[in-house]
Amino acid sequence: MNASPGLVTRLCTLALLAASGGLLASACADNESSLFVRQRMAMPTTGECTVSCSPTEAFWSADAIDSAYVGSHSALILVGNQIVQRGDSDVLRTETSRVQLYEAEVRLSYMDGSPVNEGYVVPIHGVVDPGSGSNAGYNCTDVLLIDGATMDRLRGEAADARRDIEVLASIVVRGRTLGGQEVEAPEWSYPVRVCFDCSPCVDTLPVDCCYGEPNEQCEDLEDVEEFCPGIRGPRDCRSLGQTCEEHLADVRPRR
CATH class of the missing domain: 2.60.40 (Immunoglobulin-like)
Incomplete structure (x- = not known):
C-alpha cells in the first residue's frame, strides 16, 4: 500500500521527535556535571x-x-x-x-x-x-x-x-x-x-611519662601535638601510651 506524501512527512516528524525526546531523557538521566x-x-x-x-x-x-x-x-x-x-x-x-x-x-x-x-x-x-x-x-x-x-x-x-x-x-x-x-x-x-616507620618517634625522659602515669617529672613536659590526617611528622610516645620501641613491635607485620 502506498502512503500519501503528507502522511510520510507526519510519520517522519513524529519519529524525529521521539528520537530527540529519547536523547533528551538520556542526557537528563546521566547529568554528571551537577x-x-x-x-x-x-x-x-x-x-x-x-x-x-x-x-x-x-x-x-x-x-x-x-x-x-x-x-x-x-x-x-x-x-x-x-x-x-x-x-x-x-x-x-x-x-x-x-x-x-x-x-x-x-x-x-x-x-x-x-x-x-x-x-x-x-x-x-x-x-x-x-x-x-x-x-x-x-x-x-x-x-x-x-x-x-x-x-x-x-x-x-x-x-x-x-x-x-x-x-x-x-x-x-x-x-x-x-x-x-x-x-x-x-x-x-x-x-x-x-x-611504615618512616616518621621519627620520640620517647620522653623519663620514659614513665610515655605511659601517662602520674609523675612530677612529667608535669613540665609540653602538651602532645597530634598531626592532622594526611601529614607525616614526629610522634610523641605519650600519644601511643607506650614507648616507641614497644609500639613498633606491636604493629610490625609478622610474616
Whole structure:
C-alpha cells in the first residue's frame, strides 16, 4: 500500500521527535556535571584539624601517611553543586536543589592500574547548597580513603619494601536533592603514599611519662601535638601510651 506524501512527512516528524525526546531523557538521566569533587582540602600541620570549605582555600595534591601510627585514613574533600536554584519566596516555592550527601564508593589501585582492593561503599555527610549564577555551591565531606583491612595490607607491603607504596584512591560521591533527585559525581582520583616507620618517634625522659602515669617529672613536659590526617611528622610516645620501641613491635607485620 502506498502512503500519501503528507502522511510520510507526519510519520517522519513524529519519529524525529521521539528520537530527540529519547536523547533528551538520556542526557537528563546521566547529568554528571551537577555534582563534582573539586579538591582535597589542605590541613594545618597540628592542632585543630579544621578548614574553611571554599575553592579559594589551600588544597593538597597528595597525602603521605605512616602506617605504623594509623589504622585507617580519611580525607576532607570539597564537593560542588551546579544544580540551578529553584526556590522563590514570591510564590512560596521551597528550595529543592540542595544536595544531601549520603555515600561514597571508594576503590584503590596501584599506580600501574592493578587493583589494591575490590572497593567499598562508605557513608558520608553534608549538605551542598546550589550555586548562584555561574558559580557552584560548595561544602566539605570526610571520606574514608583507606579502610582498616586495606591499611593492614599496605602496611605489610611498605614494611617489606622499606619504601613508600603509592596508591590511587578513586572516589564516586553520591547525593540526593531535597526534591528527591539522585545525583552522582564523576569519579575523582587522589594519590596517597603509604610507608611504615618512616616518621621519627620520640620517647620522653623519663620514659614513665610515655605511659601517662602520674609523675612530677612529667608535669613540665609540653602538651602532645597530634598531626592532622594526611601529614607525616614526629610522634610523641605519650600519644601511643607506650614507648616507641614497644609500639613498633606491636604493629610490625609478622610474616
